[in-house]
Amino acid sequence: MLHQLDARVKVNLTLSFILATTLTPPGAWPVLTLLAALALAVVILAELRARFVLVRTALALPFALAALPLLFTVAGTPLFELPWGWTASWEGLLRVANIVVKTWLSVLMAFTLTATTPFTAILVALRGWRLPRLLVTIVALTWRYLFVLVEEAQRLMRARAARSGQIVEGRGKSLAWRARVTGGMAGNLLLRGADRAERIYSAMSARGYDGEPRVVAQPPLTAGHRALLALGYLFLALLALTGILFWG
Amino acid sequence: MLLSPVPMHIPDGFLSVLVSVVFWALSVVGVGYALKRVNEDLGERQVPIMGVLAAAIFAGQMLNFSVTGGTSGHLLGAALATIVLGPWAAVLVMTSVVGIQAVVFQDGGLLALGANIFNMSIVGVAVSYFTYKSMQRLLQQLVKDQPWSIPVSGFVAGWVSIFIAALACALQLALSGSSPANVAIPAMSGIHALIGIGEGLITAGALAFILAAQRDLLQPAAAPVGSHRAVWVGGLVIAVLLAILSPLASAHPDGLEWVAEQRGFLDLAQEPLYEIIPDYVLPGIGNEALATILAGVIGVGLVLAATLAVAYVRRRVQSVEV
Numbered sequence: 001m002l003h004q005l006d007a008r009v010k011v012n013l014t015l016s017f018i019l020a021t022t023l024t025p026p027g028a029w030p031v032l033t034l035l036a037a038l039a040l041a042v043v044i045l046a047e048l049r050a051r052f053v054l055v056r057t058a059l060a061l062p063f064a065l066a067a068l069p070l071l072f073t074v075a076g077t078p079l080f081e082l083p084w085g086w087t088a089s090w091e092g093l094l095r096v097a098n099i100v101v102k103t104w105l106s107v108l109m110a111f112t113l114t115a116t117t118p119f120t121a122i123l124v125a126l127r128g129w130r131l132p133r134l135l136v137t138i139v140a141l142t143w144r145y146l147f148v149l150v151e152e153a154q155r156l157m158r159a160r161a162a163r164s165g166q167i168v169e170g171r172g173k174s175l176a177w178r179a180r181v182t183g184g185m186a187g188n189l190l191l192r193g194a195d196r197a198e199r200i201y202s203a204m205s206a207r208g209y210d211g212e213p214r215v216v217a218q219p220p221l222t223a224g225h226r227a228l229l230a231l232g233y234l235f236l237a238l239l240a241l242t243g244i245l246f247w248g
Numbered sequence: 249m250l251l252s253p254v255p256m257h258i259p260d261g262f263l264s265v266l267v268s269v270v271f272w273a274l275s276v277v278g279v280g281y282a283l284k285r286v287n288e289d290l291g292e293r294q295v296p297i298m299g300v301l302a303a304a305i306f307a308g309q310m311l312n313f314s315v316t317g318g319t320s321g322h323l324l325g326a327a328l329a330t331i332v333l334g335p336w337a338a339v340l341v342m343t344s345v346v347g348i349q350a351v352v353f354q355d356g357g358l359l360a361l362g363a364n365i366f367n368m369s370i371v372g373v374a375v376s377y378f379t380y381k382s383m384q385r386l387l388q389q390l391v392k393d394q395p396w397s398i399p400v401s402g403f404v405a406g407w408v409s410i411f412i413a414a415l416a417c418a419l420q421l422a423l424s425g426s427s428p429a430n431v432a433i434p435a436m437s438g439i440h441a442l443i444g445i446g447e448g449l450i451t452a453g454a455l456a457f458i459l460a461a462q463r464d465l466l467q468p469a470a471a472p473v474g475s476h477r478a479v480w481v482g483g484l485v486i487a488v489l490l491a492i493l494s495p496l497a498s499a500h501p502d503g504l505e506w507v508a509e510q511r512g513f514l515d516l517a518q519e520p521l522y523e524i525i526p527d528y529v530l531p532g533i534g535n536e537a538l539a540t541i542l543a544g545v546i547g548v549g550l551v552l553a554a555t556l557a558v559a560y561v562r563r564r565v566q567s568v569e570v
Contacts, residue, residue, distance in 0.1 A: 018260050018359050060259050060354050066421060069431040099426055102261030107354050114352050122351060132283050135340065141299020142306065142344045149307035157311065178313040179446060183453015186308040186323055190332060190454065191462055193304030197297040204296060211292025
């Protein structure tokens with residue numbers, strides 16, 4: 001049912017959710033729990049496979065290691081000790097957990113948005129934010145030809161695997177040679193892209209392209225959508241405010 | 249599938265709202281100015297070229313070569329885009345790539361997108377341009393028109409762009425209190441000094457190939473130097489500023505703390521970030537320099553572990569899909 005919802009509503013509410021999550025101060029676990037419940041409800045409404053959601057959202061988590069040193073640098077109640085006098089503190093653990101939970105909740109919502117909304121619809125929704133036309137056109141073209149060029153890149157890699165064999169570590173040519181070959185492939189991809197762009201431009205001109213993208217005008221939001229948006233904003237603002245007032 | 253294991257895309261939850269907003273504002277100004285310049289300098293013919301080449305850079309990030317132990321080197325592409333397309337178009341191309349990575353593939357957050365665009369599109373492109381042009385001029389003086397001067401300049405530009413962009417990323421994390429400065433900066437710069445070599449090698453290889461296959465794409469006449477002087481100066485300023493600021497912030501994290509206090513960051517930030525962090529001497533280690541180095545080594549190990557974890561998960565996901 002989330003799949004049919006107007007993309008403008010989904011984009012705005014997702015961004016508001018992430019903003020509210022980021023605004024929540026550390027230690028405001030009740031607020032984070034409520035936000036998590038909200039996220040869970042949305043994921044259930046989106047009718048996505050749990051495994052799919054977990055695998056895709058877990059991909060963003062390794063970056064959380066960047067926060068791990070806080071475990072040792074934040075002073076507080078000692079938790080456990082590592083050799084060389086490294087002391088983990090309870091406060092440090094809470095800080096790290098806070099960052100990881102916030103990151104995961106944000107990724108979860110961003111992922112649910114893209115899993116339920118075609119990218120072109122998101123792009124149309126972003127036009128409402130007065131994004132410059134030129135930028136929107138470039139992004140739309142990038143998206144349109146991304147998978148064409150990904151296939152091109154896969155063909156290049158398949159050709160490399162077929163011709164130079166699977167490179168076994170420690171054997172074969174040097175690292176610099178491998179890097180140079182990869183560079184040559186990247187250059188080739190760029191040239192093929194430039195060729196394709198020429199053809200695309202010719203085709204677009206043939207159909208009357210004059211530099212101005214033509215788009216279908218968006219219908220105004222219905223009263224129901226506006227009400228949903230207002231309700232969402234209100235709820236998220238209340239959550240963030242509660243966090244800031246009681247734990248900030 | 250398209251996830252790049254360059255640990256430079258900051259996810260949401262890591263940057264404080266203030267840092268996010270500030271870098272969004274900087275990015276909006278930078279990208280807005282690039283749009284204006286592209287509108288003036290280039291015709292509508294360039295629009296599909298920028299779009300398709302952005303897709304090519306994005307797809308080019310998939311190309312990799314094995315390094316060791318399951319890790320691989322691959323491309324970010326800011327330097328390559330800058331050299332082939334010129335700085336203004338490259339800013340738009342990289343913004344398009346980074347934007348799609350954030351919105352569709354959750355590679356980098358949405359609130360953090362401003363900072364990511366700033367690091368990879370604006371800093372990456374400006375620093376690439378400055379380094380490439382300076383190297384070109386230097387080599388012109390030294391060896392005249394050697395064919396290898398373009399790939400060599402490309403290598404240096406690739407390496408420097410990655411290194412400086414990583415410093416910017418580390419400083420943003422430290423300013424947000426998500427990672428202590430004396431760990432984040434040595435760790436990020438250490439790991440990206442290595443990743444930058446891969447970037448440089450691929451950039452050089454790509455330029456050598458383009459030079460051999462389609463020389464006219466890289467003719468110096470195509471890019472007038474005078475009109476881009478502002479970018480050159482901008483790149484210089486960013487590179488010098490970050491190169492000086494980061495070791496300072498790393499060696500004297502209290503300096504960053506001081507800046508944060510002066511600017512009222514502490515009042516505006518969601519929490520008194522620096523009050524609960526002691527003065528950055530790792531517990532139990534008296535010698536400050538030793539503590540910093542140790543922290544750096546551990547940080548490098550952690551980021552390496554993160555990279556390996558991403559590579560592993562990616563391989564798992566790929567094998568599931570196949």
